[in-house]
Amino acid sequence: MVLQTVSCSYLDRFYQSNVDHSLFTKTTGTMFTAILIYVDDIFVTGNDLPTITALKNHLGTAFDILSDAGQLGSRPAYFPMERHLKLNDSDGTPLVDPAFYCRLIGHLIFLTISSPDITYTVNLLIQFMHAPHEPHQQAALQLLQYLKTTPGYGLFFSSAYSFQLSAYCDSDWASCFMTRRSTTGFVVKLGDSPISWHTKKQSTVSRSSTEAEYHAIANTSCEIKWLQFILRDC
Structure with a gap:
């Protein structure tokens, strides 16, 4: 099945995978591009920069x-x-x-x-x-x-191989005026690349800024442990 939803010449001849119907691929010589669709999320990867750029421009025009x-x-x-x-x-x-x-x-x-x-x-x-x-x-x-x-802001994923996890977390004590609950925020990096981040209101009311910080640390630790399990499977 050829992906028919776009008419840009760069995007011709994408084929649907028989194994995963949400995966579309295009191969031209040594150039490879893959489009993976999950519900309403779209992931694009490959080594064919013109095709990737054309796809992003098309999506930017159709869904601005x-x-x-x-x-x-x-x-x-x-x-x-x-x-x-x-x-x-x-x-x-x-x-x-x-x-x-x-x-x-x-x-x-x-x-x-x-x-x-x-x-x-x-x-x-x-x-x-x-x-x-x-x-x-x-x-x-x-x-x-x-x-x-800030259209040029984005994520940088380093090509250097490093499986060292590092994390930064913080909390905003009693920042919600309606519930007086604190907010947790964290970012986890693999090497120099951010791979996970999170901002969420804490589930309980902290009686001090120290308690709020401990909640943030606990949530961040759970995320790190989960990522460690994933990396062991890679």
């Missing part, structure tokens, strides 16, 4: 978040969120069309897979999807303006 949100002409923003911004579920006017906000946050959730710099902001905005208000939408649009300003 800025265009969908009407932010193509928006002003630049240099931070994902305004400093000291405190959002809660009661400030401002409820949105007339909450579906727009929910759709936008859904797009942003998938961007966190490759953009750890927006993870904290997206995690905060997710908490208001049940009843979004005007300040929440303004914060989401600010995040889009930041993404428009």
Whole structure:
């Protein structure tokens, strides 16, 4: 089965795998490109840079978040969120069309897979999807303006072989004004390359900043142990 959804010449002749129907491959001489689709996530890899670039450009044209949100002409923003911004579920006017906000946050959730710099902001905005208000939408649009300003930001995966895991974690004590729960954040690196990151509100209320830090360390340790098991299978 030939992948028919794109017409770009670089993307002709992709074939569907008989073993895994979500895998599409293209081989031209020594050049190889693979597209793996998992639900609504798409992973592209290979050694054929023109094909990979063409595919990314096509997806950027067909699925442009800025265009969908009407932010193509928006002003630049240099931070994902305004400093000291405190959002809660009661400030401002409820949105007339909450579906727009929910759709936008859904797009942003998938961007966190490759953009750890927006993870904290997206995690905060997710908490208001049940009843979004005007300040929440303004914060989401600010995040889009930041993404428009920083299209070249991405992850760097070093070609140097190193299986040494290192991790950094932190917590924001009682940062949620609605529940007084703290927020955990961590990033795990394999060698010099980040391979896992996470931002989430803690499940219990910490009575001190020290307790919040211990929760963050515990969550990070669990992630490291899980990654160690995966690496042993590689």
